[in-house]
Amino acid sequence: MSFFEDIAAALDAEGIESRVNDDVMFVPITSDLEIQFVEIDAILPAANVYIAAADVDEDDEDFEAVLVSVAFSVEDAVEAVDRHIATDQVVTVLRDLLEGTDERIAGLEFAQDDFNPNLVVAEVANDSELRVLVETVDGIPSAVVRFVAFDFNEEAIEDAEDEAIFNLWETDDALLIGSDEQLSLAASGEAGLTGPVIEVPAETLELGTYTDFDRLFDxxxxxxxxxxxxxxQLVAFDGDEYDEPDVYDIFGEDDGDGDDSYRLDFDEDSVELEDDAVSEGTDGHEEADVKSGE
Structure with missing residues (x-):
């Protein structure tokens, strides 16, 4: 069998269609994209792997196929197809999330993270975020979902901002300029100064990893x-508004003296017991003195 016939048989076993025209094998990825294998050595064997727009005439001036890899075996060829199919699925899900094409997420407005293009974030509730990370894990497109609730204590955040700005202005560069310039430069990040980074307490609710993207949208x-x-339920409660039960007053007889209400204090010298509280001893006496420390 030829190299292309071997590749076709392996792809067919995975349920992936392919066709051969002259010296080129075409493997559709989507209705718009396809992978093309161009044999460059029948003995080695070897084939260039291209990504191209599907159903485009090769004579079309706008036709463009991009070389992405070279396959030296059937395994290389199948792996290249699987990788590009997975990548296309990831891109499709990210686009659906960002554009809100599914009516099930009509109330969510996702935005792409500034640092990770595979992460999209939507603001929910009052001070929370819904984060969806879509990427390929072990060749399988997957989506990791997290719910992050922030505990915005405005007073604590303001104190942290003040401290961070103070520390920023204590640098050698900041001491060389005026306060107005410091504010301007700190906001812009120029002159080697960066704005303060404030960490806001947050609680994370892990909502699972999904390979079934229809279930993901549900x-x-x-x-x-x-x-x-x-x-x-996730944000921290306010301890000042929480009435802690009095675990010390188990008999309801505390004297109301605050924190010391559960302590027992004895006279330094002695404690005289009342007549009706005297325990009759073995010698029959009706009066007893209890000496402290004796």
């Missing part, structure tokens, strides 16, 4: 409905 719809309730 889960995201549920997250939108439950966001307020989850946020209320």
């Amino acid at each position: 889960v995201l719809s549920l997250v939108f409905d439950q966001a307020l309730d989850w946020e209320a």
Whole structure:
């Protein structure tokens, strides 16, 4: 069998269609994209692997196929196809999330993370975020979903900002300029100064990893409905508003003296017992003195 016939048989075993025209093998990825294998050595064997727009005439001036790899075996060829199919699925899901094409996430507005293009974030509830990381894990497109609830204590955050700005202005560069210039430069990040980074306490609710993207959208719809309730349960409670039960007053007889109400204090010298509280001793005496320390 030829190299292309071997590749075709291996792809067919995975349920992937292919066709051969002259010295080129075409493997459709989507309705718009396909992988093309061009044999360059029948003995080695070897084939260039291209990504190209599907159903485009090779004589078309706008036709462009991009060389992405070289396959030296059937395994290389199948791996290249699987990788590009997975990549296309990841891109498709990210686009659906960002564009809100599915009605189940109509209430969510996702934005792409500034540092990780595979991470999209949507603001939910009052001070929470829904984060979806879509990437290929071991060759399988997967989506990791997290719900992050922030505990915004405005007073604590303001104190942290003040401290961070103070530390920023204590640098050698900052001491050389005026306060107005410091504010301007800190905001812009120029002259080697960067704005303060404030860490906000947060609680994370792990919502699972999904390879079934239809189920993913069902889960995201549920997250939108439950966001307020989850946020209320995850953020830290205010200790000043929480009435702690008095564990010391187990008999309801505390004397109300504050923190010392559960302590027992004895007279330095002695404690005289009342007549009706005297325990009759073995010698029959009706009066007793209890000496401290004796």
